């Protein structure tokens with residue numbers, strides 16, 4: 001790992017989807033944002049964003065580029081990751097309304113339903129109650145979005161839909177160093193979700209640096 005915790009290197013999986021918007025949002029939050037397309041590029045990042053797009057396409061491309069197993073290993077080994085929309089689907093351990101053979105990276109102990117708001121609902125916007133983000137509700141943009149149908153015990157629910165037919169549905173979660181949202185904060189000017197993720201990456205780096213220093217001193 002490369003970096004000082006002030007300017008962590010954060011990769012954006014750049015196989016398909018809204019990569020540029022995430023790169024810009026991460027850069028605004030003080031990260032060095034880079035694209036990740038090849039397995040060896042994963043070794044250089046302190047955190048990873050899985051963008052919105054089409055999860056079936058992304059996972060097929062990841063498999064074709066030899067990235068799927070390295071991504072699973074990296075997430076399993078604790079690499080902080082944030083998935084928005086299709087990225088949430090990629091991080092889920094279990095899927096509903098997906099092709100039977102759709103693989104995921106996994107790591108989040110959640111069941112995610114694809115296109116959960118109805119196939120006819122292409123996109124909509126809504127204000128969300130979002131735990132742990134200061135500054136009031138988050139104005140969320142949903143595009144053929146999934147939701148979290150079920151969350152395991154280790155999963156912290158960060159955000160839910162307020163009002164309407166989907167009232168109370170879970171649309172933002174965190175489990176350790178993994179964060180996922182059904183919506184696309186990269187498409188609005190609100191940078192609080194990216195700020196939260198960059199903060200998680202910084203803390204993770206600082207913890208690793210502490211652990212390394214401990215090892216050098218022979219502390220078990």
Ligand code: GLN
Nearest residue numbers: 052053054055085086144
């Ligand atoms: N419906 C898409 C999928 O299943 C996700 C949509 C999005 O990322 N905006 O992959």
